[in-house]
Amino acid sequence: MKNTFEKRVIVSFVLVWGILVLNSIEAASREWHVSLSGNDNDSGTLEFPLRHIQYAANKAQPGDKVIIHEGIYRESVVPVCGGEEGKPIVYQAADGEKVVIKGSEVIKDWKNITGTIWQVAVPNSLFGDFNPYSDTIHGDWLARGQWAHTGEIYLNDEALTETPHLENILLNNKKSPLWYARVAEDTTWIWADFRGADPNKELVEINVRRTIFYPNKPFVNYITVRGLHLSQAATPWAPPTAEQPGAIGTHWSKGWVIEDNIITHSKCVGITLGKYGDEWDNRAESVEGYIGTTKRALHNKWHRDFIGSHVVRNNRISYCGQAGIAGSLGAIFSQISDNIIHDIGQQKTFWGYELAGIKIHAAIDVLIEHNHIYRTEGGIWLDWMAQGTRVTRNLLHDNKVQDFSLEVNHGPVLVDNNLFLSSELAQVKLSQGVAFVHNLIAWEIWPTGKVDERETPYLYPHDTRIAGYHDCPCGNVGYLNNLFVREDLKDYEDSSLPVVIKGNLLDKQIRFNVEEERDGWYLTMSLPLDWKSKRTCQLVSIDDLPMALIPQQKIILPMNAKTFSHDYLGNKRKRQGNCPGALELNGENDLKVKIFCK
Known part of the structure; x- marks a missing residue:
């Protein structure tokens, strides 16, 4: 009798516990549906959707999903509550439905x-x-x-x-x-x-509206925005010393995922991974001002536990006046990959020193991989304190003024397997601790003096704490197995710091063109007749790369890889007899290679 009673108690406890767990899971993962035919007084279910996305944002809790159904929504979404690690709040278009949010x-x-x-x-x-x-x-x-x-x-x-x-x-x-x-x-x-x-x-x-998806306060963490078309925002100029609202932006938060969206016609910036605002906004236009901004950020939780670690991928960003993606201090430990960015800064009604496809200040342990950037003014521009960052497998062409810029960074920075195909300039001479490995390079190096006297901070490894300050002398750079089609490396002949130059090739006979076709972008190349004899490169090892001398840090490849064993397209390289540049080309002298899918 006692055993039977105990069994019943145990069974009842298990059933009650199971119901509580199921209710907890259901409560933690509620779906809020939004439709143009909805009503904000309804429950937000699929059968009784809300009318405005903001009403769902007012209600959403960690683990919830806001499912937005087809149509054009004219509102500015201000997420009120953030998610939690492993329990983001997700805003996404309903499967197979086109959702446009306009400002x-x-x-x-x-x-x-x-x-x-x-x-x-x-x-x-x-x-x-x-x-x-x-x-x-x-x-x-x-x-x-x-x-x-x-x-x-x-x-x-x-x-x-x-x-x-x-x-x-x-x-x-x-x-x-x-x-x-x-x-x-x-x-x-x-x-x-x-x-x-x-x-x-x-x-x-x-x-009418300043932003389209942007929290009005910092630390609204773990938000995912997926599959939306965001357009026509009255965004402000976004310098590194001020708050940086974008058409969509993270506003000094952590753990956002911005993926598979179309962002167009933001007056200044499409996506911002930027800083908070304070009384110093737009009052710090100087070296001392930006260092002061950095110091104040350290007192406002500028640390990987609170800021950054964002993922920005598979977005198409176009027709913005300042930048496709920008961020000062707030992009630390983030991944920016597989984005298409084009027609940035083309209208010319205003101009400043922040125009680029991607413009990041303090790119600390940031991965910038396989982005397609064209018809912009600045290509990729990493400004101040890029450290532990990798720029790999990106396609840049038809950019103006600059194709690539590393401005006053102490490194380490790794730039490998990129197709730099704009016949413009690259501001790379006065950053240190940089390794260029297996890039196809059409730009010319921006002519400068031997040193940039701006005292730039360098940081402790994989950290935001300032370890010291140093000016930016020429040198402490490695160029290994790059293919140059316009200019050699004579600008580094009188460098103050050591330079590693090995396995590079300058060949001005090479002719190339980037063409758009229905299924993607193609590179056509006409190579000299003796091209096959120029496949003499040895596999580059991580040990071949220079150490960043000023912060005393080494370049590290992911997953403890030791060599650069694959090219831009993922083709495997041999230990010896490889091509210089980003592509392992075959023996043909006239070829056509698909280099980016639409």
């Missing part, structure tokens, strides 16, 4: 003034407490265009060009359509030259 509103009621010029009066109540047509582009290291606004006008999803004077529209002889805005007490007046289009019949939108 703009459609504008009708345009009145024709004369010819192709139209005018509209927009009530300021549309903008709430933020009017992007009175908000100018401003901040540290912005060199010109302070008259430009964060607002924008779009005709059928293409941006018009702002002009600082109304008479420029009236006397417009240019091919590009122009717009001008003037803000009064209750009304924002907009004039635009639509070049023959009727704005009341076409899709005309104007920026």
Whole structure:
């Protein structure tokens, strides 16, 4: 009798415990559905979805998913609660459905003034407490265009060009359509030259919201954003000394995953992995100012336990005015991979020293891998304190001003198996502790002096703590098994620090072209007849690379690998008799290789 009673108690306990566990799991992984046909007073289930993404963001808890159904949503999503490690809050498009979130509103009621010029009066109540047509582009290291606004006008999803004077529209002889805005007490007046289009019949939108997906406070951690199209945000200039809002941004947090999204037409930056804001924002445009910014960040939890470790992958980012991806201090220990970034900084209404496809300050233990970057002004630009970072298997072409830049870094930095195909400049001479291994290089080295006297911090290994400061002399760099098609390495002949130059080849006879086809991008190359005899490279070992002398740190390959055994495409290299450059080419003299999928 006693045994039977005990068994019943045990069974009952197990059943109750199981129910509690199941309820706990269900509570920790709730799905919130959002649909344009929904109602914010409903429960948020698939049958009774919410109407606005923000309402779901107000309710979502760690482990929850916000499933967004097809349509165009016009709102700015401000995640309220972060997830936890292993229990992120996920915002994603429903399977097979196209979800667009826009920071703009459609504008009708345009009145024709004369010819192709139209005018509209927009009530300021549309903008709430933020009017992007009175908000100018401003901040540290912005060199010109302070008259430009964060607002924008779009005709059928293409941006018009702002002009600082109304008479420029009236006397417009240019091919590009122009717009001008003037803000009064209750009304924002907009004039635009639509070049023959009727704005009341076409899709005309104007920026209204500053960001599209961005927390309004730091430390909103472990958020995943997947499969969304984010467009038309009135984002501000994002220098390294200020808060850096983007169309989507992490705002000084940890553990975000931003993947499989399309980000277009952010006035300044598409994706930001940036710092918080404080009273020093845009008041620190100097070496001392940025060092002060770094020191203050250390007091605001700038450490791998609280900041960084983000994953940004498989996104397509285009038509942003400043950068595709940018971040000051907040990108530490992150991975940026498989992104397509193009048409950045092309409109030219404003300009400053922060334009690039990828612009990261303090890239500490960051992996930048297999990104395709073209038609940008700065390609990849790692500025200040890049340490423990690897730039590998990236494709860059048709970039202007700079294709690649390492500005005042002490390393270690590894740059391997990249296709640098822009015939521009590379600012690489005055960073130390850098190894260039098996790259195909078409750029020329930016001519500089022997030393950059800016005292740049160097850090303890895999850490954010400052170990010391040092200027940036030329040298302490290795070039191994690279293929140059325009310029040799004569700029390093009088280096202050040791240089390792081994196995490189300069061949100006090589002709190449990058072409877009239906299924991807192809590299066509015409090689000299004696190319086969130039396959003489030995496999590069990790021991062949220079140590970063100033921080006294070695370059480390992942998973304790010892050699550079594979090329850009993943083809295996032999121990001896390999090609210089990023590709293990066969014996043909005219070839065509697919180098990036669409």
